[in-house]
Amino acid sequence: MHERLANLLGAASLAVTDLVLAGATDAGQVSASGAAALIVLSDAPDLGVTELGRRVGLTQSAAARMVDGLQAAGLVERHRGAGRVVHVRLTGKGAEAVRGMLAARDAPLAGVLTVLDEAEREALTGLLAKLLTRLYDAIGDSEVMCRLCDRRCCTAGAVCPVGQAERDAGGV
Template structure:
């Protein structure tokens, strides 16, 4: 099998999976994956700042502020005074926490349905391949927050996460 064919198959698979997750995971047509990721990241890092959220989402500061404003209006997030007068600390409301858990759980269930066609051996092989590819994508410790912005922390705890383990190794090196 040629390297280009493998790359092409991976690209087609990644694109279709991303499209299905995006399409099937929305409660309404205007909902974005950035909103879901924001809820998940804020849940991971209760009290994080807009700046930290912006870096994890890969959004500009302005886009992040607009997103947080929308999440606050929806009753999912609340902003509190941060460590200094210019910073805010972002926290999930009870409704925001429930929404984040539900969306991430549903995402895992949809992906679980997709891999049902694989044998247990093939799933172990896919785990190994996914771990190797994900580790290779971590070039700096802060990459982990972006890569894992839509991850289910219960399904892949930090101590088992290849992305976070690589980030820790980079920080200690």
């Protein structure tokens, strides 16, 4: 029975990933890492290129190339910081793209959840929080785990389980 559960979880995880990435990349007309970078910057403006790359799983050189593309598309702008640090922030067009990407990401997920009644949704919320806490133990980086999250909806009237796991681990 546990093998079947693990298999079902794996299939559901991949299907959800496909829906989220397709929605975000189509709406933003960017790559998956570009979509993640824009969403990360909407919550954490003025990150350095290296830190932005780390949060979306890219090397510094790959992050610099990604930022080049996002800047050429008018979605981000660079600002010089102290020393050699270059900060990146969204432009108005980039902020608009983020709103569209989050809406496009949310729509298919909301559709999937329509098969659950309110009690099932509440139960799933608790189970997902528990699984995310465990996943944090394995991954150890809330910024990486939550790179495509709409953080405002996750923390509105609740505590983000990933952020809490990080605090409990002494990470923040």
